Amino acid sequence: MTDPVEFFDARALRLVEAPIPPLSTEERTAMDRFWDESVALQPALFDGPAVACLGVENAGAELLLSWARVTYRYRALRRVESCSWLPASVFVTVLQPVTEGGLVVGRSSSATAYPGRWGTPGGSAEPPAEGEVLDLAGLRRHAAQELVEEIGVVADPEDMTVWAVTRGEHGNIGVHFLAPAAPTALVLKHHEVLAEAERTRGAGPELDRLTVVRSVENVKSLASTADFLPQVVARYFQQQAASRA
Template structure:
């Protein structure tokens, strides 16, 4: 089964527009800081780094584009989700990579225990970050970021120019996932790349971000894994259906 609370948007025409971050009352800001400090005390690995907040999503009436409005923020703003009656519920923008294998299916990974989502299965990817001064946050920037996440998490090299925007999902808290489709690799090669990457990181005293990989070929494969990202069943379902149609 797919999660009916997750929406899917076509990403063939995607545009990002920077806007001002919504203002907070002094009370909301104080509550945010308090909840953030509590979260850090429980999980010291958390850091208040730069992040991209999704402020709005709009489909053009003529269907010409999907417009994502975003504002530069930090991870601290996510603590607003715990503030009762808050005037603004911050959503995140993240990227993922659909990494197909040549005999069918997609590579997914399980997050290690030190991560924000320990034990959760998802596609390789990560949160979007604000662009450097003088640069833009656009589809090309997200594509490059997705390719970098693929390399850092499973060790597979993909030319960003060979990856295409495949779809956009909106799930829990309104979080927006921009999903890119990479060229296929052999399943054995993809798993081997991750094995080598994990060995190299552990030799440096660093735990890999993903502690396990798997290949899923159906929604049943996804649900069989256990805890997974809310968007994963829907993405796998649509990917499998698309392959069947072609």
């Protein structure tokens, strides 16, 4: 059974860059070995730039997140026994409501790192160029980009609001944004056009199927989900019910 995710209720988020904690020669060798094994099993993995969370401090109304520039192979440290540092990921997701009521969720295709897993559109945060800062505006732009790339829906980053920050499996930090509502038929059409374009160029959509969930029970009926999805959906509908009341 998946452990419950933790919600942070801070009203502001500040990100501070820090150096990568040092690794011993043995830890680095083991990391590289486990990474190579993972790639052999899942060729979709690639060693691109990523953001690792080094710590989270809830300082009153502000959430302080320290982070470091890494690559995806650092996640293999989670398999190294008694490692001195276990990196947590930072990712963004988008809650895309539909005007008829409900949230859009998608299933990751077989070409992704998590095939068959249902979740909201999103992806791992990427570090900015050297000398530039990672901030909330950058995460918001990244979330809007993921929305376009995964379901074909265009949203102005300025129209997307920070809805929640969560901590889940491996200490991973999720920054969840809320997008403006759109008609279900329009969302599905955008995804259909996107998927066909991806197939035409010999690739394939990152999300091979979309559906709309209108309750936690809908989420429970899905075969495999991101760890945060049941609680995020539950909280979203609780807030919707409270606002109507």
